[in-house]
Amino acid sequence: MAEDEGSPKWRRVGILGYGRLGQFLAAQLLSLGPPLGLRLAFVWTRSGGRLEGVPPQLQLRDLRKLRHTGVDLVVEVAHPCVAQEHGEDILAHADFMLGSPTALADPQTEQRLRGAAVRGGHSLYVPRGALWGCEDIRRMDESGALAALKVTMTKAPESFRLQGWLQERLVAAVASGGRVVLYEGPLRPLCPLAPNNVNMMAAAAVAAPSLGFDGVQACLVADPSVPDCHVVEVEVTGRGDKGRALRVTSKRRNPAATGAVTGEATKAAFWSSVLACRGHGGGVQLC
Structure with missing residues (x-):
């Protein structure tokens, strides 16, 4: 792309979690993201373990530093506790794709995240995953x-x-x-x-x-x-x-x-969901 990385047309995406799904999404962003206007902003894991294949400058060790990364979309594919513990802070700075929407089964968590999305003017995205129809x-x-x-x-x-x-x-x-x-x-x-x-x-x-x-x-x-x-x-x-x-x-x-x-098809479905998260200005959105 002709624009440099600081151009508003670039959308910076952070990944929380580096299991099979996190590894797949990070690899997709590194290889296929740039032609689509997407950049991998960082990868973070709960365990702080090794991040094979992730450039050192893209490894985020302290989630409290998220606000300094310039991230536009944070994709959680780790565990529901991540949204419960950090979701409000994330939505204050970026759109948030909740890969573990079972977190919303807790009424207080759902209320807090919905409120944070409204206050921050960011969207809380819930991927369809394997849900057909x-x-x-x-x-x-x-x-x-x-x-x-x-x-x-x-x-x-x-x-x-x-x-x-x-x-x-x-x-x-x-x-x-x-x-x-x-x-x-x-x-x-x-x-x-x-x-x-x-x-x-x-x-x-x-x-x-x-x-x-x-x-x-x-x-x-x-x-x-x-x-x-x-x-x-x-x-x-x-x-x-x-x-x-x-x-x-x-x-x-x-x-x-x-x-x-x-499942294998779920990976492709999540990648499609990431592509659909282009900013909807607040609230809860299916993607």
């Missing part, structure tokens, strides 16, 4: 036509990262050797038990605020017969007379490495 769900919700929404996620047992009693149930499922329903019920109580696995479900709650985290129904299934993919089923029910309401069901098989939390 997200825009249709949002439109149905806005029109008052959405009655129910259920998301079922099926993975091999080793692809789950669970907490508390749900982890104990997973251990029992592994011992059984068969297909086991780990959880079925409202989304909100599931989010803190599976913060790394149900972000796509959290995006559904954002897309359908009339249902929200209490109304969206979630189902987690451990199935050893699907070792190389993540299966997501979305069931949408419209309002109408019993037996005559609109019903739409989609089924998505996302190829994934054995034991991977994130």
